[in-house]
Amino acid sequence: MKAQIGVVGLAVMGQNLALNIARNGYSVAVYNRTAERTKKFVEERVKAEKILPSYDLQHFVQSIERPRKIILMVKAGTPVDEMIEELLPFLERGDLLIDAGNSHYADTNRRLDKLSEHGILYLGTGVSGGEYGALHGPSIMPGGTLQAYKLVEDVFLKIAAKTEDGPCCTYVGNRSAGHFVKMVHNGIEYAIMQAISEIYDLMRKVLKMNSEEIGQVFERWNNGELSSFLVEITYKIMRRIDEETNKPLVELILDKAEQKGTGKWTAQTALDLGVPTPSLSTAVFARTISHFKEQREQLSKIFGEKHKVNADKSLLQDLEKSLLFAVFLSFSQGLWLISEASVAYNYNIDLLEVLRIWKGGCIIRAKLLDFLRRILKENPQNVNLLASETAMNFLKEKLPSVLKVSSVAREASLPMPVLSSCIDYLFSLTEENLPANLIQAQRDFFGAHTFERIDKEGTFHVEWQELE
Numbered sequence: 217m218k219a220q221i222g223v224v225g226l227a228v229m230g231q232n233l234a235l236n237i238a239r240n241g242y243s244v245a246v247y248n249r250t251a252e253r254t255k256k257f258v259e260e261r262v263k264a265e266k267i268l269p270s271y272d273l274q275h276f277v278q279s280i281e282r283p284r285k286i287i288l289m290v291k292a293g294t295p296v297d298e299m300i301e302e303l304l305p306f307l308e309r310g311d312l313l314i315d316a317g318n319s320h321y322a323d324t325n326r327r328l329d330k331l332s333e334h335g336i337l338y339l340g341t342g343v344s345g346g347e348y349g350a351l352h353g354p355s356i357m358p359g360g361t362l363q364a365y366k367l368v369e370d371v372f373l374k375i376a377a378k379t380e381d382g383p384c385c386t387y388v389g390n391r392s393a394g395h396f397v398k399m400v401h402n403g404i405e406y407a408i409m410q411a412i413s414e415i416y417d418l419m420r421k422v423l424k425m426n427s428e429e430i431g432q433v434f435e436r437w438n439n440g441e442l443s444s445f446l447v448e449i450t451y452k453i454m455r456r457i458d459e460e461t462n463k464p465l466v467e468l469i470l471d472k473a474e475q476k477g478t479g480k481w482t483a484q485t486a487l488d489l490g491v492p493t494p495s496l497s498t499a500v501f502a503r504t505i506s507h508f509k510e511q512r513e514q515l516s517k518i519f520g521e522k523h524k525v526n527a528d529k530s531l532l533q534d535l536e537k538s539l540l541f542a543v544f545l546s547f548s549q550g551l552w553l554i555s556e557a558s559v560a561y562n563y564n565i566d567l568l569e570v571l572r573i574w575k576g577g578c579i580i581r582a583k584l585l586d587f588l589r590r591i592l593k594e595n596p597q598n599v600n601l602l603a604s605e606t607a608m609n610f611l612k613e614k615l616p617s618v619l620k621v622s623s624v625a626r627e628a629s630l631p632m633p634v635l636s637s638c639i640d641y642l643f644s645l646t647e648e649n650l651p652a653n654l655i656q657a658q659r660d661f662f663g664a665h666t667f668e669r670i671d672k673e674g675t676f677h678v679e680w681q682e683l684e
């Protein structure tokens with residue numbers, strides 16, 4: 217009997233995805249470069265599931281029914297190219313490769329074109345939800361041709377997370393649309409994680425709350441408008457006690473945050489496309505700065521003691537509103553980027569569908585997504601959510617709290633890069649008259665770059681100084 221689908225790459229994500237697919241009634245062939253990992257997987261995790269291990273790549277490919285559908289769940293980057301090279305001699309026209317890792321969208325376009333020359337279909341597919349999601353239902357973002365998607369639609373719809381709005385999978389769009397949307401998803405994830413951390417920092421340093429108390433607040437918030445996966449894991453993290461020391465584990469973790477690249481790619485892409493995503497970009501820099509631990513230790517000594525600020529627990533309601541403000545603006549910046557990319561790269565992405573499939577399974581699932589969908593439904597032509605009166609009223613209602621929190625943080629010399637960037641983003645976009653006139657004059661002064669005028673059409677240059 218041949219397997220209905222194959223999975224290559226049996227680290228955490230590949231194993232869980234294979235088990236999820238098998239649990240949904242499909243037979244799955246599995247292969248991993250290092251045979252030991254396959255053996256361990258079969259011995260320790262496979263029970264009654266229809267999983268057929270292979271220790272030879274040709275055997276693996278031949279054990280799958282045609283047209284073959286093979287999911288690659290290997291490390292992003294050159295390993296994907298290497299796997300494709302190895303698989304190619306055994307594949308036949310009409311077979312489908314699905315890259316379900318976090319590949320860069322430009323790589324996906326390149327691979328798609330190369331494989332199409334061989335008659336092989338290719339789907340660049342974002343998968344979000346971590347190892348738990350992969351096993352119990354992720355959010356799946358496939359991009360490529362609709363014909364390729366249709367070959368695996370039934371499997372994807374079955375294994376995806378489910379919400380009252382349906383399975384968290386949709387055909388995202390042409391070419392690398394799926395990986396692009398997953399990249400921006402991660403960019404938004406960086407910003408929300410940073411915003412939560414900034415609020416946590418203020419709670420512990422200004423409100424002098426301990427981890428248990430902070431956990432209680434996040435748990436309460438998770439029952440309200442802020443209900444989301446990232447707020448939920450935050451209160452769970454606050455509760456975890458280290459067995460060795462009996463202290464909250466979070467207090468023992470070094471303040472250096474790692475990154476794998478998707479946040480950086482989002483920021484780079486936003487700069488390339490000329491779309492403002494300051495909160496997503498600054499969240500990447502916040503992780504970068506966290507890495508300079510030794511330098512921060514030295515500089516904190518030179519800077520000296522920071523101002524002691526007194527604030528009472530009534531600030532908590534302002535913190536809740538500030539977090540909502542930051543989460544909303546992080547999503548809206550990311551959506552604007554997706555919508556510009558959709559036009560620039562002919563992705564043809566339906567933003568409402570993207571928001572729908574982010575409602576379950578994925579790391580940025582949040583109650584707020586329903587509100588975002590409502591705004592988008594009311595104004596489907598707006599690429600920028602802020603153009604909606606409903607959105608603006610939501611933000612303006614939060615603003616007094618956000619400004620209060622920002623001023624407390626500033627007085628205490630506490631960094632709040634994402635929250636601050638959100639304030640400036642809102643103030644900049646709602647400012648009719650920015651000081652960019654001066655920048656234009658400066659550019660023309662030293663580089664003859666010319667400027668436009670407000671009182672007449674055309675491009676102008678003046679001699680600002682005597683050259684001789």
Ligand SMILES: NC(=O)c1ccc[n+]([C@@H]2O[C@H](COP(=O)([O-])OP(=O)(O)OC[C@H]3O[C@@H](n4cnc5c(N)ncnc54)[C@H](OP(=O)(O)O)[C@@H]3O)[C@@H](O)[C@H]2O)c1
Pocket residue numbers: 224225226227228229230248249250253289290291292294295296298299316317318319343344345346347
């Ligand atoms: N971890 C998560 O929460 C998460 C969430 C969403 C998406 N992703 C993405 O999903 C993909 C898989 O993630 P992961 O965390 O499960 O695993 P990973 O640590 O990113 O990659 C390990 C897997 O890649 C294989 N591999 C590495 N280099 C290879 C090469 N040159 N040729 C063939 N195979 C190679 C490894 O095989 P060996 O056993 O032989 O070394 C192993 O199966 C990645 O793209 C990741 O970014 C991960």
